[in-house]
Amino acid sequence: MxxxxxxxxxxxxxxxxxxxxxxxxxxxxxxxxxxxxxxxLIEIAEKTNVPQISKKKEDKKPEKENKEEEQxxxxxxxxxxxxxxxxxVKDPSTEEKIENITTEEKMIQNMPVxxxxxxxxxxxDPLKLAELIDKQKDTKMDNPEEIIEKDYEALDSTPSxxxxxxxxxxxxxxxxxxxxxxxxxxxxYDDTMIVKIKVYLNTDxxxxxxxxxLQHERMNKPSEKYFxxxxxxxxxxxxxxxxxxxxxxxxxxxxxxxxMNFDPRKILRG
Amino acid sequence: MxxxxxxxxxxxxxxxISFAIIEIDITEGNREPIPLAISEFFHDNNSEIIDKxxxxxIRTVISDDLKRSGLFSTxxxxxxxxxxxxxxxxxxxxxxxxxxxxGLLTGELSIEDDRLRVxxxxxxxxxxxxxxxxxxxxxxxxxxxxxxxxxxxxYERLTGEEGYFDTRIVYVAEEGPKNKRIKKLAIMxxxxxxxxxxxxxxxxxxxxxxxxxxxxxxxxxYFKNLPRVYLLNIQTGIQEVVGxxxxxxxxxxxxxxxxxxxxxLAREGNSDLYVMDLTTRIVERLTxxxxxxxxxxxxxxxxxxxxxxxxxxSQQIYVMDSNGRNQKRISxxxxxxxxxxxxxxxxxxxxxxxxxxxxxxxxxxTDGSGERLLTENWYQEAPSWSSNxxxxxxxxxxxxxxxxxxxxxxxxxxxxxxxxxxxxxxPVDASDPSWSKLIQ
Numbered sequence: 001m002x003x004x005x006x007x008x009x010x011x012x013x014x015x016x017x018x019x020x021x022x023x024x025x026x027x028x029x030x031x032x033x034x035x036x037x038x039x040x041l042i043e044i045a046e047k048t049n050v051p052q053i054s055k056k057k058e059d060k061k062p063e064k065e066n067k068e069e070e071q072x073x074x075x076x077x078x079x080x081x082x083x084x085x086x087x088x089v090k091d092p093s094t095e096e097k098i099e100n101i102t103t104e105e106k107m108i109q110n111m112p113v114x115x116x117x118x119x120x121x122x123x124x125d126p127l128k129l130a131e132l133i134d135k136q137k138d139t140k141m142d143n144p145e146e147i148i149e150k151d152y153e154a155l156d157s158t159p160s161x162x163x164x165x166x167x168x169x170x171x172x173x174x175x176x177x178x179x180x181x182x183x184x185x186x187x188x189y190d191d192t193m194i195v196k197i198k199v200y201l202n203t204d205x206x207x208x209x210x211x212x213x214l215q216h217e218r219m220n221k222p223s224e225k226y227f228x229x230x231x232x233x234x235x236x237x238x239x240x241x242x243x244x245x246x247x248x249x250x251x252x253x254x255x256x257x258x259x260m261n262f263d264p265r266k267i268l269r270g
Numbered sequence: 271m272x273x274x275x276x277x278x279x280x281x282x283x284x285x286x287i288s289f290a291i292i293e294i295d296i297t298e299g300n301r302e303p304i305p306l307a308i309s310e311f312f313h314d315n316n317s318e319i320i321d322k323x324x325x326x327x328i329r330t331v332i333s334d335d336l337k338r339s340g341l342f343s344t345x346x347x348x349x350x351x352x353x354x355x356x357x358x359x360x361x362x363x364x365x366x367x368x369x370x371x372x373g374l375l376t377g378e379l380s381i382e383d384d385r386l387r388v389x390x391x392x393x394x395x396x397x398x399x400x401x402x403x404x405x406x407x408x409x410x411x412x413x414x415x416x417x418x419x420x421x422x423x424x425y426e427r428l429t430g431e432e433g434y435f436d437t438r439i440v441y442v443a444e445e446g447p448k449n450k451r452i453k454k455l456a457i458m459x460x461x462x463x464x465x466x467x468x469x470x471x472x473x474x475x476x477x478x479x480x481x482x483x484x485x486x487x488x489x490x491x492y493f494k495n496l497p498r499v500y501l502l503n504i505q506t507g508i509q510e511v512v513g514x515x516x517x518x519x520x521x522x523x524x525x526x527x528x529x530x531x532x533x534x535l536a537r538e539g540n541s542d543l544y545v546m547d548l549t550t551r552i553v554e555r556l557t558x559x560x561x562x563x564x565x566x567x568x569x570x571x572x573x574x575x576x577x578x579x580x581x582x583x584s585q586q587i588y589v590m591d592s593n594g595r596n597q598k599r600i601s602x603x604x605x606x607x608x609x610x611x612x613x614x615x616x617x618x619x620x621x622x623x624x625x626x627x628x629x630x631x632x633x634x635x636t637d638g639s640g641e642r643l644l645t646e647n648w649y650q651e652a653p654s655w656s657s658n659x660x661x662x663x664x665x666x667x668x669x670x671x672x673x674x675x676x677x678x679x680x681x682x683x684x685x686x687x688x689x690x691x692x693x694x695x696x697p698v699d700a701s702d703p704s705w706s707k708l709i710q
Contacts, residue, residue: 170292181299230430259292
């Protein structure tokens with residue numbers, strides 16, 4: 001009995017081992033390694049990117065939605081325009097998000113009854129699946145953890161991934177400034193000859209306030225007269241381009257402040 | 271603990287705001303000339319002293335200087351919207367921006383103690399501020415120099431580089447048939463005005479060179495059929511021979527401080543480089559090779575000398591220390607090289623190159639790298655730098671036809687970028703130009 005069991009086991013093991021080791025050997029065809037395609041990940045135009053706002057709308061479909069609030073959600077773009085008159089730079093996305101939270105908070109107050117219902121439902125009833133989904137949607141908003149997470153999101157004012165400027169949008173801005181900039185060709189080559197200018201824009205692409213040279217300490221040094229000339233030419237370019245044609249308003253957050261690096265070094269080197 | 275984590279998280283998120291701004295690099299720009307509006311200079315009722323001509327001429331000279339540089343264009347005054355005198359105090363910038371002027375020049379003239387007082391202001395129409403303003407007082411006849419000085423100020427303020435308009439050019443004026451050519455020294459402003467001959471033409475003259483600090487030129491002239499290096503004071507007209515050498519001396523050039531002359535001295539078929547101190551008259555030998563060493567030129571700091579020599583079999587450019595040590599060939603590409611001249615900026619050496627039957631004017635870095643040929647022609651040579659190291663002048667000859675007619679030579683200028691090639695009009699044929707520094 002033991003022998004037969006051992007024999008059987010060892011035979012089985014042998015077959016298993018043979019299968020693993022030898023089967024691929026029968027196949028002598030050389031493995032075709034697919035050609036390596038280098039893929040560079042870039043930001044593409046927003047049409048192919050699902051806008052963040054529309055995603056949010058899908059997520060949040062409270063049944064008893066206040067229509068006014070919905071409108072606000074759908075038109076966050078208009079916000080900055082109102083600010084323009086106040087001459088203040090606010091972060092509209094933050095505002096929008098805070099607004100969302102207040103909406104959510106209101107909803108919590110409006111629907112206190114449903115919350116315990118779901119918690120009590122331990123048994124899974126496939127017939128009431130649809131109902132369950134509906135309610136989960138509602139409860140999603142009610143979950144306090146979720147709200148805290150939203151809170152973080154509201155505090156995060158860094159540009160989100162799908163609102164970032166695409167390469168083509170950046171290029172469009174760059175091209176405009178290139179046309180406006182008359183390079184002072186007389187400046188001798190120097191590795192430090194680069195002017196960084198911060199530009200503040202309104203929603204229509206006009207200048208919100210005068211452009212700032214970030215290296216302002218170099219502007220008034222008598223030994224830096226070439227830098228001053230370069231900086232002045234760059235400032236002229238920014239003003240000459242005013243107003244610029246701007247990318248999508250949805251991305252206003254990302255392009256309302258821009259840093260333009262005017263770098264003539266390659267040209268001056270010859 | 272949770273709270274602490276929350277704060278850390280919030281702090282982290284806020285700290286990243288500063289990195290959020292999008293940076294856009296602008297590495298190219300518009301190379302079109304910068305459009306400027308040069309308005310006529312206003313003046314009170316001094317019409318018996320300041321005639322309309324002077325006000326017009328000042329404006330024309332400034333405009334022409336700036337346009338010739340290739341870096342500026344001027345806007346026709348018919349397009350001007352604001353024409354009143356108020357613009358000299360506070361221009362209506364929007365009106366000037368509308369006609370695409372990036373800069374505006376306004377000015378006023380008046381007479382003070384029989385002297386001409388010229389006040390000008392340069393405005394940045396986009397920044398809406400005055401960026402340069404100056405008052406110059408001179409004799410009325412001197413209006414042309416004043417105009418060049420104003421053009422220099424504008425050029426300097428907008429390009430960051432010293433101007434070169436208040437300068438002069440000395441050259442060899444040529445007349446007569448090719449086999450019986452009369453060659454005289456002539457001098458003129460860089461725009462061709464105030465032309466005058468300095469020598470009578472009895473003796474052949476060649477290679478005039480300006481002293482960088484004094485109103486003085488050195489040149490080569492033949493005396494008893496022997497070429498000799500001479501010095502000529504432009505103001506006094508006094509002329510003298512530099513040293514008394516047993517052989518021929520040629521290709522003279524001043525040191526950057528104007529105190530020495532470096533030249534070639536030929537003896538028994540071999541020519542070497544010598545330097546002479548003009549105060550002590552002590553002569554020092556710098557090279558000692560059996561080949562022909564000639565066309566020396568100092569670096570602006572006076573520490574190095576570039577010259578050409580055929581010691582390697584063909585004519586090439588060499589660089590050495592000012593005491594003659596560390597001689598090293600720098601020209602590397604094919605062809606023959608001649609007349610190296612060190613840029614006043616110190617970073618480049620200009621030269622004439624002969625390659626495949628054509629003559630080129632080009633520049634290279636001081637180690638011989640980065641050779642760039644700026645212009646090509648049937649025959650051209652002898653580049654000379656503008657005081658700011660931005661423009662080169664040289665002379666070019668046209669080919670005579672089979673009947674022997676049509677030969678001429680003229681002075682041309684070209685920008686360091688290889689653009690903006692222009693002829694400088696002279697009353698007679700011209701060769702071998704030398705450009706002065708800014709007149710002090």
